[in-house]
Amino acid sequence: MSSEITDDILLDIHRRMVRIRTFEERAGKMMEDGKIPGALHLYVGQEAIASAVMVHLSNEDYITGTHRGHGHLIAKGGEFTYMFAELYGKATGYCKGKGGSMHISNLDLGMLGANGIVGGGPPIAMGAAFSCKFRKTKNVSISFFGDGASNEGAFHEAANMAALYKLPCVFICENNGYGEYTPQANHQAIVDVADRAPGYGMPGVVVDGMDAVAVYEAAGEAIARAREGGGPTLLECKTYRYYDHVGVRGMGLSYRTDEEVEQWRLKDPIVNFEARLAEQGVLSPEAAQAIHEEVLKEVEAGIEFAEASPDPDPAAVTEDVYA
Amino acid sequence: MAEPQPKPRELPYVAAITEGVRTVMQEQPDAFVAGEDVAEAGGVYGYYNGILKEFGPDRVFDTPISEEGIVGLGVGAAATGCRPIIDVMFMDFMGECMDEIANQLAKMRYMFGGRATLPVTILSMAGAGASLAAQHSQSLEAWICHLPGLKVVMACTPYDAKGLIISAARDDNPVIVVLNKMSLAMMGPVPEESYTVPIGEANLVRSGSNYTIISYGRMVHEALAAATQLEKLGIDAEVIDLRSLQPLDSDAIVASVKKTHRAMIVHEAVRFGGFGGEITAQIQELAFDYLDAPVARVGAPFSPVPFSPVLEATYVPNADRIVAEAKQQLGL
Incomplete structure (x- = not known):
């Protein structure tokens, strides 16, 4: 079934995308300025996917993210205050400063963690889907992963088991064309990761991951089928990361051309979506601008909260190892 | 005159394992057993015999030969409210699932700032002596004892096998119960009722x-x-x-x-x-x-x-x- 997309839903997707973009642009800057320790994997360019999938979910539905995981948490309802505090390593962060960017999570929102291990998430999402079925809820579990992770054995095992047990699980491949710095053509012999779906006994669908409406419709169908006991789907969203595998610098690199980046930027999920919403009379350019400004204020407030927050007590280093 | 004390019931180690699992399944409605050959076959060493019949296929099920998937299933299910009993048939196979054990199961609670609870019990068979050679005989406890976040216990008697399994399943942390294949026929006293062997006490x-x-x-x-x-x-x-x-x-x-x-x-x-x-x-x-x-x-x-x-x-x-x-x- 294809879900009816209302103006409210369009606006909801739009706001989620803007929240991700604005957060990530600022976070990348903070990392470059040395204010955020460690390494960030930015979601800029891929916003349509998390945003259009998450409008189908409640807090009782589960997701597993990736190392590029801020967007997943933001789209799932993550608050900038606790997110920035976590990126800063502060005691007030979602993970009390113990996880950072790569392990950011919030179980109250059903977000079972970004993951520093490529392919670490699919088995966990499959387990959460099993839990939904075991506990006889109508909830679903979504595994986000990349084209790179599709080569991990963990993904294969999870996909096979989800199909075998007909679990309420949706595998969403964010194919951004690169496994870290290696182009897809150099890491797998297929073009569409979704081609693997029939091998697991589940439907495989390919959509334009830069088009939030296309993602919304395909994800809606897969999620509805999962909720009704119809089993998993492998949904591949073709997308692109504007910035590097890690950090910000996206241009002038040896492993991809600047022309390629520019071509993909023409398909920008937010710019094109806003043009469409303006054309449909759903959101005027002025109103869109106001949303960007409002979100930017929310980002600044988040940074302020993080900077004013205390560092963890050094004694906390061995706390939370065991329940 | 006092009645003579009845001789305590004795069970082989293998049956004590079964009784430990059965007790957990009776006491904990959120518990399930997943692993290779655990349901229809009752396990390669038979210690899940009768568990499928008593608790049904929703709670006891065979998995593909996919150790990383099996442990991942346990992690995802535990983080969302279940209390999985996961069978890793031979401890040697932990290499196949070491990412889910070492990087996910052991660390999730800590990485999430204490906001996740992972009551996973893993049963696994270790030990040499049966001519099963280099990949079915190892004792690899040092691998897993080095990982903060896991508890590791080893049972050397039928009494301890049952009691440690029950303790492991009641624990809110991941506990790996290492069993020994050469002890399966060993007889020893095992109380019929539920009891625990404390984890952390020699x-x-x-x-x-x-x-x-x-x-x-x-x-x-x-x-x-x-x-x-x-x-x-x-x-x-x-x-x-x-x-x-x-x-x-x-x-x-x-x-x-x-x-x-x-x-x-x-x-x-x-x-x-x-x-x-x-x-x-x-x-x-x-x-x-x-x-x-x-x-x-x-x-x-x-x-x-x-x-x-x-x-x-x-x-x-x-x-x-x-x-x-x-x-x-x-x-x-």
Whole structure:
């Protein structure tokens, strides 16, 4: 079934995308300025996917993210205050400063963690889907992963088991064309990761991951089928990361051309979506601008909260190892 | 006149495992059993016999041969409210699922700032002695004891097998229960009712005055046999079964060494880099001034587990080797 997309839903997707973009642009800057320790994997360019999938979910539905995981948490309802505090390593962060960017999570929102291990998430999402079925809820579990992770054995095992047990699980491949710095053509012999779906006994669908409406419709169908006991789907969203595998610098690199980046930027999920919403009379350019400004204020407030927050007590280093 | 006390019921180790699992399944509605061949076949060693029949296919099910998927299923299900019992058929197969064990299961709670609870029980079979060669015979507890966030226990008797499984399943942390394939037929008293063996408490299985043997798993029985032999040499050995490696009952070890002044650690795992090294270090840190001799260690030689029965018998530590090592240590 294809879900009816209302103006409210369009606006909801739009706001989620803007929240991700604005957060990530600022976070990348903070990392470059040395204010955020460690390494960030930015979601800029891929916003349509998390945003259009998450409008189908409640807090009782589960997701597993990736190392590029801020967007997943933001789209799932993550608050900038606790997110920035976590990126800063502060005691007030979602993970009390113990996880950072790569392990950011919030179980109250059903977000079972970004993951520093490529392919670490699919088995966990499959387990959460099993839990939904075991506990006889109508909830679903979504595994986000990349084209790179599709080569991990963990993904294969999870996909096979989800199909075998007909679990309420949706595998969403964010194919951004690169496994870290290696182009897809150099890491797998297929073009569409979704081609693997029939091998697991589940439907495989390919959509334009830069088009939030296309993602919304395909994800809606897969999620509805999962909720009704119809089993998993492998949904591949073709997308692109504007910035590097890690950090910000996206241009002038040896492993991809600047022309390629520019071509993909023409398909920008937010710019094109806003043009469409303006054309449909759903959101005027002025109103869109106001949303960007409002979100930017929310980002600044988040940074302020993080900077004013205390560092963890050094004694906390061995706390939370065991329940 | 008082009734004569009935002889306590005895069960083989394998049936004690079954009874532990059955008790957990009865007590905990959120518990389920997942693993290779656990349902229809009752497990490769039969210790899930009858579990499928009693609890049904929703709670007991066979998995593909996909250890990473199986443990991942446990992680995802536990983080969302279930209490999984996950079977990793042979401990040797932990290599197949080490990411889900080491990077996900063990660390999720900590990485999430204490906001996740992972009550996963993993049962796994270890140990040499059945000519199953290098990939079905190992004792790899040192791998998992090195991972903060996991608890690790090893059962050497039927009583401990049942009690440790029940304790593991009641624990809100991931607990790996390491079982021993050569002990499956061993008989021992097992109460019919539910009971626990505390995780983190060593068991003093033999009292002595002037020597301490610290062991765990099947080697406890070899240590006890060695202690009997050592009596003839004037050595009155105390034998401690650690039962729990993580958390480790350091107090029990130190108290014994302070009393006896001489210590040996015996495990089946390869001696080099084995868990005995950690115990030795703790003894010298916490009881150095009480030691009258260097701490001795008995373990497997630095080779994979061999296939040939002759080679395997040479490989696996036994009472005679423990006695020989003690004599060398003490200059007897």
